Amino acid sequence: xxxxxxxxxxxxxGLNRRQLLRAAVIGGSAATGLLSSRVWSGASHxxxxxxxxxxxxxxxxxxxxxxxxxxxxxKGEPKINFWADAADPGQAGNLLYAPxxxxxAFFERFGRDMLVINGVDSQxxxxxxxxxxxxxxxxxxxxxxxxALFAAAQxxxxxxxxxxxxxxxxxxxxxxxxxxxxxSNMGALIRPNVDxxxxxxxxxxxxxxxxxxxxxxxxxSLLLQPNLSVRQRQSALRFVExxxxxxxxxRLAELVPAEEDIQRREDFTAGGMNFSSSLKQQMxxxxxxxxxxxxxxxxxxxxxxxxxxxxxxxxETLLAHFADAVHFFWDYAEELGLADRILLVIGSDFSRxxxxxxxxxxxxxxxxxxxxxxxxATWGDRMVGLTDELHFAKAIDAEAxxxxxxxxxxxxxxxxxxxxxxxxLDQYAEGIGLGLADVELLPLFDPFLSSY
Numbered sequence: 001x002x003x004x005x006x007x008x009x010x011x012x013x014g015l016n017r018r019q020l021l022r023a024a025v026i027g028g029s030a031a032t033g034l035l036s037s038r039v040w041s042g043a044s045h046x047x048x049x050x051x052x053x054x055x056x057x058x059x060x061x062x063x064x065x066x067x068x069x070x071x072x073x074x075k076g077e078p079k080i081n082f083w084a085d086a087a088d089p090g091q092a093g094n095l096l097y098a099p100x101x102x103x104x105a106f107f108e109r110f111g112r113d114m115l116v117i118n119g120v121d122s123q124x125x126x127x128x129x130x131x132x133x134x135x136x137x138x139x140x141x142x143x144x145x146x147x148a149l150f151a152a153a154q155x156x157x158x159x160x161x162x163x164x165x166x167x168x169x170x171x172x173x174x175x176x177x178x179x180x181x182x183x184s185n186m187g188a189l190i191r192p193n194v195d196x197x198x199x200x201x202x203x204x205x206x207x208x209x210x211x212x213x214x215x216x217x218x219x220x221s222l223l224l225q226p227n228l229s230v231r232q233r234q235s236a237l238r239f240v241e242x243x244x245x246x247x248x249x250x251r252l253a254e255l256v257p258a259e260e261d262i263q264r265r266e267d268f269t270a271g272g273m274n275f276s277s278s279l280k281q282q283m284x285x286x287x288x289x290x291x292x293x294x295x296x297x298x299x300x301x302x303x304x305x306x307x308x309x310x311x312x313x314x315x316e317t318l319l320a321h322f323a324d325a326v327h328f329f330w331d332y333a334e335e336l337g338l339a340d341r342i343l344l345v346i347g348s349d350f351s352r353x354x355x356x357x358x359x360x361x362x363x364x365x366x367x368x369x370x371x372x373x374x375x376x377a378t379w380g381d382r383m384v385g386l387t388d389e390l391h392f393a394k395a396i397d398a399e400a401x402x403x404x405x406x407x408x409x410x411x412x413x414x415x416x417x418x419x420x421x422x423x424x425l426d427q428y429a430e431g432i433g434l435g436l437a438d439v440e441l442l443p444l445f446d447p448f449l450s451s452y
Contacts, residue, residue: 047251047293048158052338053150053423054134054286054329055299056346057167058322060127061308063315063352063362064369069118069382070098070384071354072393078355080391082312090207093381093452101319112379117370117444119393119452120410121383122350127306127436130349131168137436142174144434146345146419150295151175153428159249162296165282167301172434178295182260182278183285198440222420252292257284263328268315272312277302279325286333291336305348309361315352332377339375345419346371354391367393370415379447385410386451399441408440418444 053264065071070089071080079085084101090099092107095116105261107114122130123139133139135146144152151162156165162169169177192284208438263280268389279302286298300320307314326344332337347370352362367387376379384401397404408414417436420426422445 003229011117031138034047039141040113046156046405049208049293049295050154050296051423052290052342053147053297054342054344055145055147055167055228056326057131057135057299057301058305058318058346058348059131059167059301059303060348061130061350061352062305062319062348062368063164063311064118064348065354065391066098066100066312066315067319068095068097068116068385069370069391070096070372071283071387071389077390077406081356082356093379094452095383101316102323103319106323109332110326110373111381113288113373113375113380115372115377115379115416115444116383117237117372117385117410118383119387119396120368120370122366122368122412124366126417127349127364127394132170133412134349134370135168135346136170136301137413137420137439142172143170144174145170145299146416147297147299148172148174148177149420149425149429149434151177151295158294159296160252160289160292161292163286163289163295164301165285165298166278166303167299168340169299169305174432174434180285181283183256183281183288184259188359192448228340246374249294252289252294253371255288255292256316266321267406268317268321269311271307275304275318277304277325279321280328283325283329287329287336287338290338290341307361308357308363309359311352311356311362315362326373342361342374344373346373368389372419379445382447382450384444384449384451396442396451398442400442402441403450408442410442411441412440415444417441421445 021087034314062130065081066083070084070086072084073081074080081098083098083325087099089096090104090107091097092104092111095107095111095114098101100141103246115386120134122133124130124133124329129139132141135369136143137146145168147164148162148169148171156175160178162175164177164179169179171177216276223233263278265276265278265281267274267276269275279300282300286300289295289298302318302325304318329344330339333342351365351368353365355362357363369385370439384396384404388394393409395405395408395409396402397408413436418441420429420436421441426435430437
C-alpha cells in the first residue's frame with residue numbers, strides 16, 4: 001500500500017501548537033506552562049518524517065505532443081510536428097512518448113513509476129488563468145495551491161513547511177511560504193553568526209550560546225508569571241515561535257553543502273535565444289529542506305516554454321534539460337534517503353497549438369497533460385485521459401476511464417480531486433471549506449484502469 005493512502009495530519013499529539021497558543025494567550029497558565037515546556041524541551045519542533053510533495057511547473061505552456069502525448073501528422077491537416085515526418089512515437093512499457101530530446105531515456109527509466117494524465121482541458125489560453133487552474137484546481141481566485149494545502153495538513157508547525165523555489169504559489173491564508181532565490185544565500189540566512197566572506201565567526205560561539213541561554217531563561221520566566229496582560233503574553237509567545245523556528249533551521253545549516261558543491265545555473269542557447277536555468281539548484285534546495293525535517297512541500301519551475309517563434313529548437317532544448325534535471329532529482333533524493341517518500345507532480349499552464357504559425361512557432365492551446373511520479377508506484381506505467389489525432393480532448397467514462405462521448409471532459413479540477421484523495425487531503429480540504437465537492441472523482445490512481 002502506498003505511504004500516501006493514510007497518514008496523520010499533525011506532528012504533535014493532542015492540542016496542536018496553534019491551539020496551545022490560543023489557550024495561552026487567553027490566559028490559561030496550564031496551557032502556557034505546557035507550551036513552554038514543549039518549546040524548551042525541543043518537543044515542539046521534531047523533524048518532520050512523513051510523506052513529501054514536490055510540484056514541478058513547466059512554465060509558459062509545454063508542448064505535450066513533443067513529450068507525453070505524441071501526435072503524428074494528419075493528411076490534409078496542417079503539420080502538427082516536424083519530428084513526425086521521419087519517426088513514429090516511441091514506447092516504454094505502456095507509455096507513448098515523442099522521439100525527441102532525451103525523452104527515450106527519461107521514459108525508459110521512469111515509466112514504471114509514472115502516471116501520464118492526458119487530455120486535460122484548462123479552458124483558457126491565458127498564462128495566469130492556466131497556472132491558477134492547473135495548480136489550485138480552480139480557475140477562480142481564493143484557493144490554495146496543492147503544495148500549500150499539503151503543507152498545511154502535514155507539517156504546519158515546521159518553519160519551512162512550504163518552500164517556493166520558483167513558480168506559481170497560492171496559500172489562501174492557510175499557511176505562509178518561504179521563497180528561496182539562491183541556495184548560496186541559504187547559509188547566510190540560517191547562520192547569521194558566520195561571516196559569509198571569511199567563513200569565520202562574528203562572535204565567539206560560547207558568547208552566543210550564553211546570550212541565547214539568558215534570553216531563553218528570561219522568556220520562560222516571563223511566560224510563567226500569572227499577571228501578564230494578553231498583549232504581553234502574545235508578544236512573548238510570538239517571540240518563542242520565532243526562536244523555535246530559528247533553532248530548527250540549525251538542522252538545515254548542517255546540511256547546506258560547500259559552495260563548490262552547490263548546483264550552478266545552467267546557461268544555454270536555443271532558437272537564437274539565451275536561457276538560464278536554476279532548476280537543479282531548486283531541486284537540491286528542496287531536497288535539503290526535506291532532509292532537515294523542516295518542511296513537507298516545495299514548488300519548482302522551469303520557464304521558457306512559451307515558444308511562439310522557432311518552436312522546435314526551444315522546445316527540444318528545454319525538454320532535454322528538463323529530463324536531465326529529473327534524473328538529477330531522483331538520484332539526489334536517493335542519496336539523501338528521501339526517494340521513497342516523494343510524490344512529484346509535473347504540469348504546465350496549458351500546451352501548444354496543433355500546428356505551426358508563420359514563424360515556425362506554436363501558440364497557446366488549452367489541452368495539456370500532467371505527469372505524476374512516485375518510486376515503486378502501484379499505479380505507474382499507465383496513461384489516462386484521451387485526445388484525438390488532432391489533440392482535442394475526448395470525453396471519458398467517469399468510472400472505467402474509457403472513451404465515452406457522453407462522459408466527462410477532464411479538467412484540472414478532476415486531477416486535483418484525485419490527487420487530494422490519493423494524498424489523504426480530501427477530508428482535510430472539506431473540513432476547512434476548500435474541498436472540490438462539485439467535481440467528479442475519477443479513479444486516476446486505480447492501477448487496473450487505463451484509457452487505452
